[in-house]
Amino acid sequence: MALYSEKVMDHFTNPRNVGVIEDADGVGEVGNAKCGDIMKIYLKISDDIITDVKFETFGCGSAIASSSMATEMIKGKALSEALQLSNKAVAEALDGLPAHKMHCSVLAEEAIKAAVKDYYDKNGIEYDKCQFADCSGCAHCHEE
Numbered sequence: 001m002a003l004y005s006e007k008v009m010d011h012f013t014n015p016r017n018v019g020v021i022e023d024a025d026g027v028g029e030v031g032n033a034k035c036g037d038i039m040k041i042y043l044k045i046s047d048d049i050i051t052d053v054k055f056e057t058f059g060c061g062s063a064i065a066s067s068s069m070a071t072e073m074i075k076g077k078a079l080s081e082a083l084q085l086s087n088k089a090v091a092e093a094l095d096g097l098p099a100h101k102m103h104c105s106v107l108a109e110e111a112i113k114a115a116v117k118d119y120y121d122k123n124g125i126e127y128d129k130c131q132f133a134d135c136s137g138c139a140h141c142h143e144e
């Protein structure tokens with residue numbers, strides 16, 4: 001079997017939703033300290049629905065394919081749905097990623113969450129901190 005699925009190759013060579021939204025309602029930027037890759041997600045939000053999404057990814061092919069697929073998966077969706085998107089679901093939608101490349105899909109999940117959080121913060125919207133990575137580790141979300 002080839003290392004990368006056709007879908008990964010497709011989204012890598014022809015990524016969807018690349019770019020910047022100048023007047024974005026939420027922006028999320030995350031990086032992976034180990035590989036140095038950076039991903040930035042821009043969201044346009046209206047009535048809790050993601051009406052537009054763009055990304056910039058300075059990273060490996062798997063990170064680019066993951067951002068492309070993840071943006072396709074959240075476009076037109078409610079914020080609550082976007083927050084449910086897991087890196088596993090992104091990797092599955094790409095017909096899989098090699099095990100040592102799974103962390104690349106994590107960037108996509110984290111960048112989307114960071115962008116939604118940015119929107120909540122900017123608009124003073126209350127939210128459950130446990131949904132986000134910077135939750136400081138309350139017992140609630142860290143119990144197995």
Ligand code: FES
Pocket residue numbers: 032035036037059060061062063101103104107
């Ligand atoms: Fe860094 Fe893929 S190697 S995100």
